[in-house]
Amino acid sequence: MPPPLAVVPAGFVSIIITVAGLTYIRWTIAGRFALDEWGAWLxxxxxxxxGGALAVATVSYHLRRKREGHPAEAGRDIGRRRRPGDGEHVREAVLTGLRRRTGAHGERVTRRLPGTESA
Structure with missing residues (x-):
């Protein structure tokens, strides 16, 4: 889904909700509502x-999607700090056809992926 398809309506709705709420506050201060009917206007x-929270969430979503390049990466690695060398083991495995994992007792296990020739 392209980001503007979510950002534009959410931005529009956040403006409408905020303005409507401010109108209710103004009418309440002006005395247009009976106090005993507080359940209808409070x-x-x-x-x-x-509306403000929706606007902040909309802008945050827009900036996050704008900062992330590829849509397939949206939402991945949120809150995780990148370290030097992240992803190197994946690139190495693709180039060499090896799969590394940790064994049951913490030892490193390396296996050749099926369908790859031994080098």
Whole structure:
């Protein structure tokens, strides 16, 4: 899914929700609602917080998807620090046809992948 397909509607809705909530707050201050009917108007007074949170989430999503190059990588490695040499073992395995893993007792086990010629 292309990012604008989610970002544009979410941005539009966050503006509408914020403005509607501010309108309810303004009407409440002006005395347009009866206090004994608080269940009908009080929840709407919290809409600006919801609209602001939706706007922050929308901008964050847009920036994250813009920063990530390939759509297949979206959401991977979030919160994980990259270290020098990350991915080197994968490149080496592809080039040499070897698969490395840790054995049951912590020892390194190397096996040749099926279908690769021995070098």
């Amino acid at each position: 929840p709407e007074c919290f809409w600006p917080i919801w």
